[in-house]
Structures are given as C-alpha cells and as structure tokens.
Amino acid sequence: xxxxxxxxxxxxxxxxxxxxxxxxxxxxxxxxxxxxVVKLYGLSVGSQAGYGTGVLVSSxxxxxxxxxxxxxxxxxxxxxxxxxxxxxxxxxRDPSRQLALxxxxxxxxxxxxxxxxxxxxxxPYFDLKCGADATREESLRPGDxxxxxxxxxxxxxxAEPVSIAHGVxxxxxELDARRQVKEFPYRGDVLVIDAVTSNPGAPGSAVVDLxxxxxxxxxxxxxxxxxxxxxxxAVPRDVLCEFxxxxxxxxxxxxxxxxxxxxxxxxxxxxxxxRTGYRNIPPLVDRVRxxxxxxxxxxxxxxxxxxxxxxxxxxxxxxxxxLRSIPRDRPLDLVVRRGRSIVAIHIEPEKR
Amino acid sequence: MERRTNVGIILxxxxxxxAVGVSLGQPRELDEYAVLRASQERFRAVxxxxxxxxxxxxTVGGAQPAAPAPREExxxxxxxxxxxxxxxxxxxxxRDDPGSGFVVADGPTTGLVYSAxxxxxxxxxxxxxxxxxxxxxxxxxxxxxxxxxxRDQVRKIALLKIDASGLTIxxxxxxxxxxxxxxxxxxxxxxxxxxxxxxxxxxxxxxxxRGNAIQTDAKLNxxxxxxxxCDIEGRVIGICVPMAQRAGELAGVELYDAGVGxxxxxxxxxxxVKTLRTGTSVYRGWLGFVIDPRSPDAVVIRNIAEPxxxxxxGLRPGDKITGADGQPIRHFxxxxxxxxxxxxxxxxVLQIERDGVEFSAPATLARSSELGPLxxxxxxxxxxxxxxxPPDEQEEP
Numbered sequence: 001x002x003x004x005x006x007x008x009x010x011x012x013x014x015x016x017x018x019x020x021x022x023x024x025x026x027x028x029x030x031x032x033x034x035x036x037v038v039k040l041y042g043l044s045v046g047s048q049a050g051y052g053t054g055v056l057v058s059s060x061x062x063x064x065x066x067x068x069x070x071x072x073x074x075x076x077x078x079x080x081x082x083x084x085x086x087x088x089x090x091x092x093r094d095p096s097r098q099l100a101l102x103x104x105x106x107x108x109x110x111x112x113x114x115x116x117x118x119x120x121x122x123x124p125y126f127d128l129k130c131g132a133d134a135t136r137e138e139s140l141r142p143g144d145x146x147x148x149x150x151x152x153x154x155x156x157x158x159a160e161p162v163s164i165a166h167g168v169x170x171x172x173x174e175l176d177a178r179r180q181v182k183e184f185p186y187r188g189d190v191l192v193i194d195a196v197t198s199n200p201g202a203p204g205s206a207v208v209d210l211x212x213x214x215x216x217x218x219x220x221x222x223x224x225x226x227x228x229x230x231x232x233x234a235v236p237r238d239v240l241c242e243f244x245x246x247x248x249x250x251x252x253x254x255x256x257x258x259x260x261x262x263x264x265x266x267x268x269x270x271x272x273x274x275r276t277g278y279r280n281i282p283p284l285v286d287r288v289r290x291x292x293x294x295x296x297x298x299x300x301x302x303x304x305x306x307x308x309x310x311x312x313x314x315x316x317x318x319x320x321x322x323l324r325s326i327p328r329d330r331p332l333d334l335v336v337r338r339g340r341s342i343v344a345i346h347i348e349p350e351k352r
Numbered sequence: 353m354e355r356r357t358n359v360g361i362i363l364x365x366x367x368x369x370x371a372v373g374v375s376l377g378q379p380r381e382l383d384e385y386a387v388l389r390a391s392q393e394r395f396r397a398v399x400x401x402x403x404x405x406x407x408x409x410x411t412v413g414g415a416q417p418a419a420p421a422p423r424e425e426x427x428x429x430x431x432x433x434x435x436x437x438x439x440x441x442x443x444x445x446x447r448d449d450p451g452s453g454f455v456v457a458d459g460p461t462t463g464l465v466y467s468a469x470x471x472x473x474x475x476x477x478x479x480x481x482x483x484x485x486x487x488x489x490x491x492x493x494x495x496x497x498x499x500x501x502x503r504d505q506v507r508k509i510a511l512l513k514i515d516a517s518g519l520t521i522x523x524x525x526x527x528x529x530x531x532x533x534x535x536x537x538x539x540x541x542x543x544x545x546x547x548x549x550x551x552x553x554x555x556x557x558x559x560x561x562r563g564n565a566i567q568t569d570a571k572l573n574x575x576x577x578x579x580x581x582c583d584i585e586g587r588v589i590g591i592c593v594p595m596a597q598r599a600g601e602l603a604g605v606e607l608y609d610a611g612v613g614x615x616x617x618x619x620x621x622x623x624x625v626k627t628l629r630t631g632t633s634v635y636r637g638w639l640g641f642v643i644d645p646r647s648p649d650a651v652v653i654r655n656i657a658e659p660x661x662x663x664x665x666g667l668r669p670g671d672k673i674t675g676a677d678g679q680p681i682r683h684f685x686x687x688x689x690x691x692x693x694x695x696x697x698x699x700x701v702l703q704i705e706r707d708g709v710e711f712s713a714p715a716t717l718a719r720s721s722e723l724g725p726l727x728x729x730x731x732x733x734x735x736x737x738x739x740x741x742p743p744d745e746q747e748e749p
Contacts, residue, residue, distance in 0.1 A: 025384030143395030143550040145388055168395060171549035171575070192543065194551040194571045210388055230609070 025210075026147055026166065032212025033149040034161050035081040035124045037205065038063055038104075040088065041154075043073030049200035053150035053162065054078060054088075054102060055217055057244065059122040061086070061104030064240060065204035066220045067093055071100055078104055083159025086120060092247040096324045097239060098186045098220050101247045126206065126214040130241035140191070140215050144169045148197045148218055148234070150205025162205075167195025169215075172236065175222070187317070190233040191216050198222060198230030207234040216240070267326045269294040269347050273305075273316045283319040285336075293332075297347040303336035394584060398537050399548045401586035404491045404520035405465040406548060406579065407472055408541040409498070409512070411483030462540045462548075462579035463488065463512060464591060465519045466625060472512040473621065474578030475593045476503040479510055480602065488514050504624050504634035506695045507564050507616055508593035508604070510578075511628040522580065525587035527566070527617035530555055535584040536568040538592055538613070540576025549575055555589070556612070561597075562693040565614035566590050572613030574605070581615040590615025597689055637696040637717025641667065642726065643684055651687050658724045665715035667704065674710065675703030691717070 024030070036056045040063075044050025050073070054065035063078060065071065071090050078088040086104040093100050104120050140146075148165045156162045170192040197205060197218045205218040216234030223230050270292020274284045283305040288295045305313050309332060313319045326332065332347040463474035472488060479486070479500060486498040496514045503510040536555050539548040553570030560567045568581055572592045580588040594604030595614040607613065616624070627634060640660025644652040651673040656662045673681050676690035677700055691700050696719040704713050 025386075025388035027385065141396060142547050143399060143552075144392050168392070168550055168552045170551050170571075171543035171545065171547070173543035173545075173549075173575075192549065194553075210385070210392065232609070 026145075026164070029147050029208050029210055029212040030149070030164055033147065033164075033206050033208045033214075036126050036214075037149050037151075037162055038078040038080050038086075038088075039151045039154070039156060039162065040065060040070060040076060040078055040102075040204065042070035042076040045069045049154075051151065051154040051201050053201060053204035053206075053218075055204065055206045055214075056080075056123050056125040057128055058125050061120045061123055062091070062125075062248075063088060063102040063104060064217060064244065065100050065102060066217070067095060067098045067100045068203065068220065071102065076102065078102070079158065080104075080123065081159070081161065092243075094243050094246070096186065097188065097235070097243050099235070099240065099243045101244065128214070128237060128241050128244055130245050139213065140169055140209055142169055142171055145210045146191075146193055146195065146207050146215065146234075148193070148195055148202070148205045148207045150197075150202045150218060152197075152199040152202040152205075154201050165195040165197055165202075167193045167197075167232070169209075170194055175231075175233070186219065186235075187320075188239050189236055190219065191236050192231075192233050195232055196230070197232045197234075267323060267328045267330060267332065267349065268292075269297075269299070269323075269332055271299055271305075273319060275316070281316050283313050283316045293347045293350050297345050299334065299336070299345055299347070300338065303338050303343070305334060305336050306342070307335045309333050395537055395550050395552060398582050398584065398586040399539055399550055402522055402539055402580060402582060402588070403548065405522040406491060406539060406541060407463045407465065408489040409461045409463045409472075409474055409478055409578065410487045410489070411461075411479065411481065412485040412487075460544060461542050461574065462576055462592075464578070464580050464588070465521055466511070466621075468517060468519045468521055470514045470516040470519065471501075471625070471629070472498065472514060473591055473625065474510050474512060475591065476505055476508045476510040477574070477577045477594050477602070477605070479503065486512065488512065490516070490519070502628040502631050502633040504628060504695070505636050506634055506693055507620065507624055508595060509591065509616055509621065509624050509628070511625055523587045524618045525583050525585075525589050527558075527589075527619050530558060530566060530583075530589055530617065532557060536570045536581050536589060536615075537584070538568070538570040538572055538576050538579065538581045538615075540579040540592070542573075542575030542577075542579075548579070551576070553611075553613075561595050561614060564616060564620050564693060565593070565595055566617050568613050568615060569611045570613060571609045571611070572615075573608040581613075588618070590617045591621060597692065603692075635696040635719045637691065637694045637698060637700075638720050638723060639691070639700075639702075639715060639717065640723045649683070651681055651684055655726050655729060657726050660723050661715040661718045665702070665713040667702075667713060667715075668706070670706070672705040673702055674705050675712075676700055696722075 038054045038056060040052040040054050042050055042052075048069050050070050052065060052068060052070050054063035056062070057064050070076070076088040076090070078086045080086065085107050087107055088102040088104055091101040091103050104123070106120055146167060146169050149162050151162050172189055172191055175187060175190050191207070193207065198221050200221065202218050203220050206214060207216045207218060208214055214237060216236045217240060219233055219235045221230070222233070270289035271285055271294045272287040272289070274281060274286040285299060285301055285303045285305065288299050288301060305319055307313055308319060308322050309326065311322060313322065329349050331349055334345040334347065336343050336345060461474065461478040463472040466473040486500060487495055488498040489495045496516065498512040498514045501511040501513050532555050534555050536553050538551045538553075541548055543549045551571040553568050555566060556569050557567040566581070566589060570581060577592050577594060579592050581590050581592055582588055592613065592615050594602070594608065596604040596607060604614070624634070638660070639662045640657040641653045641662040642655050644654035653662070653667055653669050653671045653673070655669055656667060673687060675681050676687060679686070679690050681687050681690065681703070694700055694717055696717050699714050699716050701712050701714045704711055
C-alpha cells in the first residue's frame, strides 16, 4: 500500500501498523553515517566552541572538517564511533572554502611511539568519488530527505553515537547577501537544507540522503548579523572534492604533515568595504581597522579601490576574491581614487 | 474530497478487517523507510503540480527601504573604527517604516498566478525597494513586464498584472479545511534555478495576526516570500509573507527561517485582492501622536500632530489611553498590538481617561503622509526625566 493511500485512510493505517512498527525509516542512512563521522576536540577560544565534527574520507584516517580555531590546538583529539581516541594532525587548510583536512594518528602517550607515523585504521569512510567523471551530485533533488550526523553542543560523549538531525534538501544555491551573511569568505554553492544544523559543534557533520549516500558536509556556523536567524546548509560533495583533490594531489600523503603552514591563511590588511545587498557594488573603503597594516600605510575611509597588485578591481567581490589568493606574508600594492586624485599605496604585511 | 474518503473507508473496511486478522497472526512492520521514500516523492509531486502556477519575479532599480536601525546606531562604537562617530540621525517619529536594518537583496523572488487573465499575487516585501521595472517569468519560460497594481502593506500582499491569458490557476484549500498539524510545504523560486525550493513543516496555528494568517513551521524566508504554502495534495493553503506583531513594511523578516512563518489564506487573500484590483493600495494606519516617555507605566499622550486622526478625534496632550477596541491598554506595546493590523482608513475606538473621566473616542487611522507636523512643546524638557525610549518605540502607529 502506497504511503499516500495510507495517509488518506488513517484508520486503516492504524489497524495494520500498530503491531510492530519499530524500524526507523532513516535506519539505513544512520547505519551508514554514524561510523563515518568523528567527534573532534581542540582549542576553545572565547565563544568559539572547542569541539566539532569531522567526516572520515579514507580508510587510513583522513578526516574532512571545517576550518575553525579548534584545529589550531596543540593537540586535536578525534574520537571514532567505537570510542577510540586518536590524535589528529592538520594536513591542509583552505581559507577560501573554509575547509580543513586532518589525519588520524595513534594516540600520543608521551612514550617512544609519540608522534610516530604508525598506520591506523582501516576505518569505515565515505568515498567522495572525486574522479574526473563525478562532478556534481545529481541524485539529490529538492524535497529529498537528508540527515546530518554530528556532535552539536557535544552532547555525545565517548563511544556514544553522534546526534542525528533530519530535514529536506531545499535548493542548491550561492550564499549571498539575501542571507545577510557577512565576513564569510566562502562564496561557492551550498545545499540549503531545512534541518536545524547551524549549532556549535555541528560544522563538519556528514549529510547523507535517505539511502545513506554522502551528499555534503555542514559548513561553518552562519548566523545572519541582522535577523539573528541561522542559515542551515551543507557544502556540496563536489566542492569538498575540489579541496580533497588539491590537498591529496598536491603532495604525497606521507609528507602531508608539512603542508600546514600559517602562510596559507589569506592576507588581511584591515580594510572593510561598504556592504549592501547589491551585487557589483564599487570597492569603497568603509572602515580601516585601527593599527592595521592598511592604516599604517595610509588607507582611508571612502577611498575607492581601483587595483590590487596591478590587477584592476571592479567590485567588492573581486576585491575579496583577489585578496583570498594572496598569502598573508606578501605586501599589497593598492591604487585608490581619493576625491579627485589617484593615490598609490604600498601595504607591508603584518609582522607576526 | 471528504466524500471520497468516506467511500474509500467503506469499500476497504472488509479488507482492513482481513488485514487485522493477518497482522494478529504474524506482526507486520509498517515500513517507515517506504513511507519516507513515498513522502519525498510526494513533496516533489507537490512542487511539480504547483510549478505551472509559480512565477519568478525580478526587479530592476530601487533603493534600500530604510535607514539603519536606531538600535544599531546606539551601539557603542567599534574600537576598530577610525574617525569621529557619525552625527546623530534626525528621526521623524512618523516614518512609515522604522526599518530594521535589514538589507533587501536584489535576487529573484516568487509569485503565484491568481487569475488566468494575468493577475499574480506575491508578497509586498518583494517591492519595498520601489523598483522601476518588474519582470515576471512564467513557468513556460516566457518573460514579460509586469505592472504593480497595488499592495497591502498591512497584510504584506502585492498584486501584479501581466499581459497574458490562459494562465494556470492553482488549486486552493479552503481555510476552514486547514487543520493544525497537517503537512505544510513551502515553495519558492528565490534561490534561482527552475526547480522550486522546498521546505517542509506543519501548520502550527490558525487565525494568527488578527485572523489574517495561518502559521507554519516550514522555513519561510526571502527566497519563498510570495510563494505558496501547500498541503500534501498540492493545494495552496496560503501565500508566504513576513509578519510580526509590530507594524512596518519589513516587520517579520526578523523571524525568517525561525520556524515561525505566516501565510495569508484564500478567503483573506480574496478580500485583499478585491481592494487591490481597483488600484487602491492599503497602508499602515497611524494615530499621529507621541507618548510621554516620563510615564512608562501608562500610555499618556505627550504631543499630537496637526492634523492627525488623534487631533480629529479630540485627543489632547495629557490624555491617558486605557483601551482600544475593547481591549485594555496598559503600555505602549499593547496599543501597538491592538492596532497594528488596522489599515489607514479604518476605525479604532480608543478609551480615554482625562481628568479622572473616562470616555471613548473613535478615530479613523490615516497614512503617515497625511499627518501634519508636531507642534513645538511649550514646557521645557526636564533633564532629570528618564531618557526617552528609542524612536521606534516612541513613535506611534
């Protein structure tokens, strides 16, 4: 009997069903996802949660998660679904996509084996299917049920299974000003879901469909500055793939630990541009952070940025985009229009 | 539909008894997985059924609707900021929109075919920027210019007209057939693409906002304002609009995606469209006085615009408002709640206390543009008095 029919005759449904209805409809999705996520514990800074979630993406212990302060801890611990504690080292950070790749290592007991590259695993994992042929997840359609598995508010402890939230996939779209998202550098596509997932600890949760197929990962917590509502979304699998391919293709896995370097963080001269709901707004300086490299170099409010390191900048988005590709330790050369004059400004990087 | 259901039960009843017999012998599980599979197909079927009646609305031009929120202006200055603080903004206490600081984006929004001959209903939220050009893209891909016929700023509905015929009208579900707890599926085209976005919830309450709206926990936001909320059979329950228990054109956006959303049901929509169709817009109603901030425990009139509905009703500074339309009023918020859904041109009966005498004063609300200036106050402002409340609370709807 089709479900729609059952719904139409609730009386009959209640006659047939009461008896032993105990298998949950999300069972196969949950069975697939729970062993493939890890709980992460690291550095807690201010109001930023010192805990989170990650997704196992290889049998030898590579874990995808979001970029956050928690992974900057001297020791990041990862707890698998069976309760085993591992050390996690950062393999790669991606400030533009706000992603990070970690590798699980044996727990550091301070003895001879400390920091050794002993193999761990094999772990159950999600195959990201990052081959050249698999670009987009076309199987997920608006209206499909999805579940997110992670550790919001770190309610799951030790070997306790992670928390499951459910909702439907609403749409694939870009994060944009419609959402009033500020100071969030990622501007790629997201999967909008109507589950409640924007909570501390939830970023890095695996999102799967009803069949347990991996479709994305909950991204960094995004709260609208103005409406204070949370935006519930996942970073799509194909975007994760781009990062994963870069991270694993760029260097042999054995040497991967060397990759995490602070210079990968993007440069921040301390300039804030005017923000409105419009696209294509001119790159007009709204604020200059006190004591920032930009202030020291003489950038002023209301300067209109014309070019950055020789490349013309047409709008605020282009400015952000170009800035993201410049490492933190490089100087910046700006040309700005100030009133009726054109001014060249050289910004030295911040001494670290 | 009801009749069909009854017939169905009668026809299937013997089978059902048989099924019970079977299930007593050998317990069978309700396959929840199959239920979920079927339900997601159902959600898509609802979207597909409604798609011919959904239109994408795009606008060109127009400005942001309001100044930044007064609350933001009072925030302590950011230590990172350079330069002197901005000069205090002069506040007109009778601004038609207090503004929430919400910045309206210029992405596409959603509308629904109301009549085969080209009337489209949507949310007035989508036009707060007063765009110069409105285009409507029909489900078959035709893109045509649309006229904004009129809008209801109180119920947040706008009526558009395009030059078209033979449009597909959606099936509606009558408001009296809507029940709390039934599925509610919200559709929108604001995220782009041709497939509607889908959010799923239930009907949370009926007759909200003075009977103007059905409440749902399906996520509503600027991407589906103006679009339909449907039942599981794909019949429209209402048009998604932002609403809140305060006045103003952007009221309600602060609730988006919060699990509290509102949709205007068919019978209300029909009444609204009847007015809008004549080209008559419906505006927020104002009384035209400011209250005395020195009396926080009562609503006492401090000053009255000339002319204004308050003046026409014979109110005077010092009058205490104790009731509106039969509801007791003890503080300003209650007065706002009593009148925020009453548009300009309609009447409210105020209960007034003056020199210990109570009387009622009917007042016909006016548009903000019909209000005159506030006369200068003769008594000097007492610096020892508590600071005035923020302008958005001080102003009077």
